[in-house]
Amino acid sequence: MSLKKRSTGGEQPSALGALNLRVPFVHYKIEIPDILQGAILCVVPLSITALMTSVLGIPFEIAVAFVLLNNILYLVHTHFGDPTVAGWITAGIPLYVAFLSSYPEGDARILALIALQLTVSGVFLGLGVFKGADALVRKMPASLKSGILIGAGISAIMGEFGSDGRVWTMPITILTGAVLGFFMLFSETAGPLRARYGFFRFVAQYGIAVPFLFAYVLGMIIGEVDTPVIEWGFTTIPMGIILSEYSIFGLGMPPLQYFIDAIPLALAAYIIAFGDILVMDSLFKNADAVRKDEKLVFSPRRNSIIVGIRNFVHAIFAPFISLSGPAWTGGQALVINRYMNNPRSVMDSYWGGATSLYWGMTIAVVLVPVVTLFKPGLNIGMALTLLIQGYLCGYLAIEMLDRQTNLERGIAVIVGSVLAVQGAAWGLGVGLVLWFFLEKNWFADAYVATHHQDSEETADDSVTEKTN
Template sequence: MIKKRKEGEIHPGLKWGPFTMRIPGIHLELTPSQHIQGGLILLATCGSITPLAMQFFDVSFDVAWTVSLIFLFWVLAQTILFGDVYAAGAITPALPLTIVYLNTLTPGAEAVQGMIAISIVVIVLFLFFGITKLGEKFNALIPASLKAGVIMGAAIAAFSGELDRLPEMPITLITAWVVVLVLMFSIPFSNLPNTKLKLIAGSNALLASFIVAGVVGLIAGELTFDISWGIFVPAVGEAFSTLSIWAVGLPSWEIILSAIPIGVMVYVLVFSDLLVAHTLLKDADEARKDEKIDINTNRSHYVLALRNFAQIVTAGPLPWLHGPIWTGVQVFLIERYKKGRKVMDTIYSGPANFYLLAIPLGLLLPVIGIIVPLFPVALSVTLLLTGFACAYVAMSMVSNNISRGLVLLIGILSASVGPAWGIGVGIVLYVLLIGRNKENLPVGDEDSEKEQKAS
């Protein structure tokens, strides 16, 4: 018997501290139609980080895949265990910057400690700004040009990485790029009549790009599938003894200090994610009066700190961090939520049902055999969308040509020589080129202001 809520109330659950546990089948209705689709998309996207973990941390596939499955457990915990309202994900915009940082470290224990250091810095920032409630003030203090430069750095790093990967499987990757960009961003496609086929394709753009690229890659000879039957036995002990903080130890102060600039950049990106998520959920809240959506940014800070802490102590890090929202999935789920209570009873049942089968599916060898060859495609599409979205968001944050040039320069420095250079040079140039209260002038107003002063 599913526990129901009264009209206009927060959905019920088991309160513990600032959190609320909501158990599928008891507090949340089960929607089997979402299980397979969501589980496969989550596995392919999250699993795409597995080759990077193998490369940077010098571990086997079994270890990297095990850590990815544990990562998925803590993703699901955001909804079920902690009761935060967002569809959880990774801090994908930070991944290109993280890759730049890890490339400066020796693969193996040093790289693992470097990623743990980033995690520690980010955890401390989440706790500090959650406890003090200063996150919004900190975000407001950072000029738009500097924030946009951080985001542009993620875009440039993402695009450059994918251009390097392109010669490995050009036909497959270009096919995936075209499919996902058309379905998600094409103006001519969006202007087509809203047929059922169009709605299904648009709502499953990621899955569609994987399927089409997989078929094309197989025909082109760029992909091969080796499918076997059986159950994957997670290498929990080996993962714990290889990657966890208990095995590799705390990173040195030198490594922690080197991780601070990228940690600050990550926090800026996360706060931007929280603002986007807040806006999306406010829209959903207005569309449905039968449920009060419990949005609490400070609680979200605690949840993110706990998820990232749990990751490094239970399994070890991956080359990305736990983040508040998977934007594409969140938008998809909110659109379903707006259709009414018969389609989605509560905002919490969306991510719970979408993510629920990811780990069980990830234990089936036939599923792994299909997904593993698609890892390069999934990672490429993830980074392409990250770069595409980060680029237009960064440019939309500034309104004059000097700021746009500064944003591009900060982005290039961050992506090529590291976040510390990007932030440091960016601050100096911001003071010299823009100064106080000048960057929000519309294009062309710089000249008109000079004319007014001259007269």
Template sequence: MEKALKDEEKTIVKRGMKVAKKRKYGEIQPGIKWGPFVLRLPGVHVGISWPEVLQGGVLSLATGGALAPLMMQYFDISFEVAWSIVAIHLFWVWTQTFLFGDAYTAGWITPSLPLTLVFLGNYAPGTEAVQAMIAITFIVCALFLFFGLTGLGAKFNSIIPVPLKAGIIMGAAIAAFQSELTRVQTLPITLITAWIVVLTIMFSIPFKKLPNSKIKLIVTSNAILAGFAFAAIAGLISGELTFDIEWGIFIPQYGEMLATISPWGVGMPTFSMFIAAIPISIMIYILVFGDLLVADTLLKGADKARPDEKIDVNHTRTHFALVFRNLGQLFTAGVLIPLHGPIWTGVQVYIIERYKSSKKALDSIFTGTINWYWLAFPLAFLTPMIGIMAPLLPVALSLTLLLTGFACAYVAMSMVTDNTSRGLALAIGMLTAVQGPIWGIGAGLLLYLILIGKSNQPSESENQEQQQENSA
């Protein structure tokens, strides 16, 4: 084993991935500890892995840029201001792994995005919607802080009935699909092309049955990038997309950004906004805890496959990091519609599979997670990249919501195992997506007590056992 590891280290050095800090076998990757957090820098505490740097830089920028049209619509701001927020938010996404020391590939609280858009639709675009989003941010951060300090997140999650959680997730799916039925009318050929390509690569059973090959592996690993490429070609041929590329450096509109989209400029939300934001904030926390459980499951598999590194998972640290990220975003660049979350699931799966393959591929889990983001930040300030990305931002947003809806739908369906619970989850989902989170939680709890009753609620372990029997 030791000889094999030395051979791999030699290969890593030859590839230019040697790092200043070496990890002892079976220990945590070294870094600079500060409080409960650990700082690790690329090229210092972890090696540079160019496949992650290049692909991650482009995909992070494209996906992050998908927020620009949303913020323009709901916050009534210019593209320049929206892009300034996108650029700065990329830095705060990166901090989860390099500054705070989590092994998660950070992202947004993506499943909450469709529900948040439904909530913001109740407020006038501009200052009112910005203040409503500020209220959500403060309440969600308060929940992160409370459950981080007390460690009661798991207990709270276990109290919420499974059909109600499934209904909340189903609501996110329904809201996502609703938004796309409207959006597709603006770029029908471009968006439908992107949908077909990405859904085929990621979920098509006939595609999965094709013989394995290097081409198939490359395409599967770059499904979203393939969707962008085909959408760009279809959009150019149909005339739906035009690209205007200029050379230069983008200067962030920092003053206007703080004046129009931050508490410094628009002031604090009203008391009624804080009250109205409580139900959706609770929903968001439930979705975040679900993301943490998914992330932990993935990391356990990686830990087992690579005994040379101990992956440190600490939910208290993650809760505190999310507080810092969301408040840092709020006071340096204004509100962010989906909020900062712990995991970008698709990328987490990709990096873990690379990490599990060998030490040559990724010396440390942090070699993948830290390198994935940093190039996106400088790319965001290059106007040629903005010229390429700007026409494709509706595609990026559409794919984000489509995949969110698709994933939320099958996760919600897998959580409930009897017909009453399935019907209840769908009803809660419809109420949440159409009428809002207050109806979703209020009517959902009432329907749950009437149709199922507290004493008949199966435990999560029983649900998992039933799912295994159904799939057998």
């Protein structure tokens, strides 16, 4: 039970004023379904270890320690007033791998990643401290916003179904999990089933955890997934080895040229991450419309500052190949769907669910038996979360275009398509050019002024005629 209670329609209690510190059992309840779901879905962050070992040459045990540190930093968001279920800048991972692969294997790639992550940190902190993130969300044209979402959604789906996508590594397993996961989260049938049957309501509150487990077991039965080899012990963070072999304290600062090389990719990473910020902004507005008992406040500025801090900490101590991003869209969908589909008596506060998900995931990563149990299913968890991200980006983009003109819809489709095929920088560049030449009416003010003047002259002429 939480000690602090909120008034109906208000914000969940917090401490430290504007920092909005929230402590478990004091400012929010621990949500058991989300803890269990997080523990099972530890396969998602653990899946990045494959790239850390192959691209950066980091041993698996050290890579797991990096993941544990990353999970601990996720908790900074919900403990300091940012409601997002934090994550990576996932859609840009192929770009980061290509960038790092252009350097020789070994320390050079680690230094290149440090330079990239420090640059990304500077971009997020700069836009956060100087309120650029809030301004972007408010003032960016709807055609560009929705175009970024369309592109992010298409990229996520293309990555999974491409010729070398995860789907084809275990097609029956992943597609079965995806169908069950989408049914639990988004099906028109799932709502009535939740209302009518207590068992289905109990199962549905675990989101994609149950579909993942079903698919995982099925994969082992049909031979698409290897049988796990269980090991025992606890995951530790060997800071001495990490600092001496993988950080600036042992390797030194990257050369200036590495930072110069990283600037275009850092800007592209922010553009990709901006799509997640747009998704979060829309999801929290939808949640507020459904759950009238609690007010959720999402500040892009606060989110950007915390993301900048996370990237900075990683860059200094343990560079992370997926970078730190604003949100994990798949995990966000799990928490917010359970929150919206349950009354306060079942899920008291959104904050309990969002934070409990990562408490469960972090505890699971600490336990080596859990890590080794789910190790063969890492591709399943990553594929499910990216497919859900693609779905969410798609429907939110279409919803955003509902009240827009055909011109804006057309620009959004072009922006999204270019972004998916050529990358974020190209997508945004094409979008700005189209907005500049097609959507922006440069003579609107002059037309209004001229029209107003003509109206006044016509009115004066009418008065003169009547007087005469």
